[in-house]
Amino acid sequence: MPAEVTVTVENFDTEVLQSDIPVLVDFWAEWCMPCKMIAPALEEIAEEFKGRLKVAKIDVDSQGDLAQRYNVVSIPTLLLFKGGEVANRHVGAGSRSMLEEVFASHI
Numbered sequence: 001m002p003a004e005v006t007v008t009v010e011n012f013d014t015e016v017l018q019s020d021i022p023v024l025v026d027f028w029a030e031w032c033m034p035c036k037m038i039a040p041a042l043e044e045i046a047e048e049f050k051g052r053l054k055v056a057k058i059d060v061d062s063q064g065d066l067a068q069r070y071n072v073v074s075i076p077t078l079l080l081f082k083g084g085e086v087a088n089r090h091v092g093a094g095s096r097s098m099l100e101e102v103f104a105s106h107i
Helices: 012-017 033-048 064-069 096-106
Strands: 023-028 054-059 077-082 085-091
Touching: 012 023, 012 054, 023 033, 033 054, 033 096, 077 096, 085 096
Parallel strands: 023 054
Antiparallel strands: 023 077, 077 085
């Protein structure tokens, strides 16, 4: 079972807003090369921080309403949710260590 969670409009509130632990949400698309570049690092982060951080993936092509709700205009966009609120935001690809900086101070 993958450590990452696929999020849709239907399960967004439960998986993200009502989560007991911080949630790193990856807004991505299948055709996005930078999204594919950071995917392995996000999978590793999801596994390593399991139980302390949830990594969720939102496909902007099928979940455009969620992308619009959070003003996602460029992908990949990473939003860190803590207590149902956006605590940090990063746009663009980067190294694993850079991605960890997005959430490190929140877990």
